[in-house]
Amino acid sequence: ITGSNRGLGFELASQYAADGWTVIATARTPDDDDALQNLAAQYGSVRIEPLDVTNHAQIDALAEKLRGTAIDVLINNAGVLGDPNIQRLGNLDFSIAEHLFATNTLGPLKIADAFLEHVAASETKKVMNVSSIVGSITLTGGNIYFYRASKTALNMLMRNFAKDTEKRGIIVGMIHPGVVDTDMSAPFDIPKVTVEESATGVRDVIEWYTPDTSGTFMQYTGEPMAW
Ligand code: NDP
Numbered sequence: 001i002t003g004s005n006r007g008l009g010f011e012l013a014s015q016y017a018a019d020g021w022t023v024i025a026t027a028r029t030p031d032d033d034d035a036l037q038n039l040a041a042q043y044g045s046v047r048i049e050p051l052d053v054t055n056h057a058q059i060d061a062l063a064e065k066l067r068g069t070a071i072d073v074l075i076n077n078a079g080v081l082g083d084p085n086i087q088r089l090g091n092l093d094f095s096i097a098e099h100l101f102a103t104n105t106l107g108p109l110k111i112a113d114a115f116l117e118h119v120a121a122s123e124t125k126k127v128m129n130v131s132s133i134v135g136s137i138t139l140t141g142g143n144i145y146f147y148r149a150s151k152t153a154l155n156m157l158m159r160n161f162a163k164d165t166e167k168r169g170i171i172v173g174m175i176h177p178g179v180v181d182t183d184m185s186a187p188f189d190i191p192k193v194t195v196e197e198s199a200t201g202v203r204d205v206i207e208w209y210t211p212d213t214s215g216t217f218m219q220y221t222g223e224p225m226a227w
Contacts, residue, residue: 002026002053003078005033007182011199017043026051053078053107063114072124073206074115076108081184087144097146104150109157120168128206129158131174138226155217162215171214177202178220
């Protein structure tokens, strides 16, 4: 699980650990993450590894370090929204787009590619990606240009990844977790679901994915999401 030190990633790590899974919890600067350190102290099955999803050399190094370790469910969760105020017409700061794409789009593909053999060696063989309703072309509602496009492109890359890996039995998912009450959604005064409810739904949907639904875009409730 990438970005497992706070928000949805931390809740996913906590729920999987409580459920008896072995969790490889990655975070940019885990030494500073007290909650994650406490989780690892509570559950011996939680292994913390430093990982910045924009650092491809670090991704390759971790893949090498974990060579021979089967990963049943790889979760690309880490993401950044960026300041919405510089992603609206008349005030578009193009300089942040590169960072959003590096984190939300290219990082997940790099990780999926680097850890493909680990996933292929597992029983479950799932590559799951936390996407977003705001990446839906059909449902777009204006503003947050770069964040939206980073998630739309993530969906494209992962559907493509699903095509290329289906013969190996890899199951790929893109999941909208709901509007979740985390640091990321703080700028938006709209109804939100709790992180516990979202993570529970996301875990159910991850379990429900099959080879037949690989490459599809789902909501955390199990309903399909419009592209
Ligand atoms: P938070 O802002 O609470 O957490 C984001 C997480 O991503 C943090 O752990 C953060 O680590 C990590 N992260 C950011 N950049 C990097 C990086 N370069 N390398 C490694 N980790 C990084 O957000 P959420 O928990 O809400 O978001 C989780 C996912 O859900 C994201 O992909 C987001 O786009 C998606 N999402 C969220 C929604 C919401 O309403 N909250 C709605 C739809 C989708 P650090 O502490 O080091 O910054």
